[in-house]
Amino acid sequence: AIDIAKLRGQSGLITIDPGYKNTGSTKSAITFLDGEEGILRYRGYNIEDLAENSNFLEVSYLLINGELPTTSQYKTFSHRITKHTLVHEDIKKILDGFPSVAHPMGVLSSLICSLTAFYPNSLDPNNTDEEIQLSIVRLMAKMPTFAAWAYKNKMGHPVNYPDNNLDYCGNFMKMMFALPSEKYEVDPVISRALDKLLILHADHEQNCSTSTVRIVGSSQASIYASISAGINALWGPLHGGANQSVIEMLEAIKNDGGDSKKYLEKAKDKNDPFRLMGFGHRVYKNFDPRAKIIKKAADDVLDKLGIDDAVLDIAKELETAALNDPYFVERKLYPNVDFYSGIIYRALGIPTDMFTVMFALGRLPGWVAQWKEMRENNEPIGRPRQVYVGSTERAYVPMENR
Numbered sequence: 001a002i003d004i005a006k007l008r009g010q011s012g013l014i015t016i017d018p019g020y021k022n023t024g025s026t027k028s029a030i031t032f033l034d035g036e037e038g039i040l041r042y043r044g045y046n047i048e049d050l051a052e053n054s055n056f057l058e059v060s061y062l063l064i065n066g067e068l069p070t071t072s073q074y075k076t077f078s079h080r081i082t083k084h085t086l087v088h089e090d091i092k093k094i095l096d097g098f099p100s101v102a103h104p105m106g107v108l109s110s111l112i113c114s115l116t117a118f119y120p121n122s123l124d125p126n127n128t129d130e131e132i133q134l135s136i137v138r139l140m141a142k143m144p145t146f147a148a149w150a151y152k153n154k155m156g157h158p159v160n161y162p163d164n165n166l167d168y169c170g171n172f173m174k175m176m177f178a179l180p181s182e183k184y185e186v187d188p189v190i191s192r193a194l195d196k197l198l199i200l201h202a203d204h205e206q207n208c209s210t211s212t213v214r215i216v217g218s219s220q221a222s223i224y225a226s227i228s229a230g231i232n233a234l235w236g237p238l239h240g241g242a243n244q245s246v247i248e249m250l251e252a253i254k255n256d257g258g259d260s261k262k263y264l265e266k267a268k269d270k271n272d273p274f275r276l277m278g279f280g281h282r283v284y285k286n287f288d289p290r291a292k293i294i295k296k297a298a299d300d301v302l303d304k305l306g307i308d309d310a311v312l313d314i315a316k317e318l319e320t321a322a323l324n325d326p327y328f329v330e331r332k333l334y335p336n337v338d339f340y341s342g343i344i345y346r347a348l349g350i351p352t353d354m355f356t357v358m359f360a361l362g363r364l365p366g367w368v369a370q371w372k373e374m375r376e377n378n379e380p381i382g383r384p385r386q387v388y389v390g391s392t393e394r395a396y397v398p399m400e401n402r
């Protein structure tokens, strides 16, 4: 039985909801999600429509400002982002301090947080709307530079400066994959697939990292510090790390002889803790609308690159077998977005520990939009309560008497 007296805090009744499964933390006008129907909308626009017809910068504008941009608004927004892609040279010294074994997510969050030092004006909680828009532009512009530099640092390669003649994804791919002296041709099929992936990851209402961004921002910390905290929250394997787990699972199956049927049976065995990574979703119970879109993009990329990779063959076998297996069909376990995103990243030659960085690149406009909404709504500082279960009052015991 629930002891109401125990649940009562000093200022009224306290509810306990571990993981906040049923607790809304805010009202939001940004993203609508219906897990039963498999619906995801940004600002009222269906994700399918946006992925087909829009591009990542336009979707970013929509999320951040609430409306699709006019031609001139879009031009100004993308021009400003292109203009701010360069970062202060001293940030390279911070990068140089990281050993090459540093996880790129730690490097990324540190470099983003370092922007508080280069733009100390952002520490002022009374920044004007114009100053906030400039911080947002800087974040959108510099994040791909930092992400590519984190990769270069890991590889021990010299960093590439941004190429402002390229679009958002093309510039990122060049900074990632080209040597500084090299001419680099952006492949439109690959660039479009990457752009779609970013759109699909751009927001997903009050998930762990987004809630983190809002709660850090609610203390009036700088937008850069808030986004840096969001990157750290995304880093965990239960959140952004799932796409990495998919590829690790596929590699394990390959190394064990490539028998995907055996692993399908293992996943169905209730005495075996193994689960098919990339299948099932807490919220989407019919299908993950993002997965449907990304599957097509994954097929396009694999076709285009003509890739022959045993790991990707295993992915295809598993997918077909699971979709035709009553265990998975009855439990409504469909491939989720992470199943296919990992496959595309691998096909593009992106190493597994960069997968979550790619997720962060996509999620940035969502974090920014949610931070801005929290601020515009003048939300109070986030401060959950607890139910205390520790000792009752005790007298201090001097050390020699313990």
Ligand code: ACO
Pocket: 238, 239, 242, 267, 268, 274, 275, 276, 277, 278, 279, 280, 281, 282, 283, 331, 333, 336, 337, 338
């Ligand atoms: N493989 C095998 N069986 C599964 C799987 C799976 N991937 N997922 C769920 N099941 C089974 C469960 O064993 C359970 O079976 P039962 O009813 O016979 O006991 C039933 O399906 C329901 O599963 P729950 O765990 O209750 O579903 P829940 O909604 O709590 O879990 C989750 C969702 C965590 C995503 C789960 O499906 C899972 O672990 N999937 C693999 C990990 C993964 O891909 N995570 C990424 C999610 S997407 C994202 O975070 C961006």
